[in-house]
Amino acid sequence: MKIAILNGSPRAKNTAAMVNAFAEGAKEAGHEVEILHVGKMNIGGCKACEYCHGKGAGTCIQKDDMEKVMPAYKEADMVVFASPIYYFGMSAQLAAAIQRVYAIGKPAKAAKAALLLSSGSPNVYDSAIAAYKNMRAYMGNENKGIFTAAGEENGSDAKLAEIRACAKAL
Numbered sequence: 001m002k003i004a005i006l007n008g009s010p011r012a013k014n015t016a017a018m019v020n021a022f023a024e025g026a027k028e029a030g031h032e033v034e035i036l037h038v039g040k041m042n043i044g045g046c047k048a049c050e051y052c053h054g055k056g057a058g059t060c061i062q063k064d065d066m067e068k069v070m071p072a073y074k075e076a077d078m079v080v081f082a083s084p085i086y087y088f089g090m091s092a093q094l095a096a097a098i099q100r101v102y103a104i105g106k107p108a109k110a111a112k113a114a115l116l117l118s119s120g121s122p123n124v125y126d127s128a129i130a131a132y133k134n135m136r137a138y139m140g141n142e143n144k145g146i147f148t149a150a151g152e153e154n155g156s157d158a159k160l161a162e163i164r165a166c167a168k169a170l
């Protein structure tokens, strides 16, 4: 299956390690993986102008890096959301990339989803997990795993092996 991983971190460190472990496992199982570094992209927040639902016919009036993300989103059988925790929630960059999907309503094919979260402290995931669960219910897809890495868990062999194994079993 085609897997799109949206990495909402602007830097190549803790979230990226989780993303890479997931991608490695999924590729070992023969899946096609595309990593979209939305945390480093130029993706504006939705302007609520409704151009996409009128004249734009599913396209956004903003011509930015969301144009790189949308094709992968549309084609993916599985979407993986990955983010550092910023003030108890997902990063603004990932939130913007998720909310811009408003242009098409929801990814048409994505039957599966997973969530990867990195943080400094433990027990800071409620808000990001709630958003993910609600998104999943809206998109109508199956949860294939929620992984968190706090503090020293980040980059640890045990955590990355756990993520790799889950992705390999998809």
Ligand SMILES: Cc1cc2nc3c(=O)[nH]c(=O)nc-3n(C[C@H](O)[C@H](O)[C@H](O)COP(=O)(O)O)c2cc1C
Binding pocket: 009, 010, 011, 012, 013, 014, 015, 016, 083, 084, 085, 086, 087, 088, 089, 118, 119, 120, 121, 122, 124, 154
């Ligand atoms: C703006 C900002 C806000 C953060 N807020 C939190 C927080 O609320 N709780 C927490 O445990 N860590 C917080 N952190 C720490 C990051 O979640 C943590 O360092 C994470 O591993 C970074 O992932 P990265 O290497 O992909 O950037 C914050 C970091 C930044 C830069």
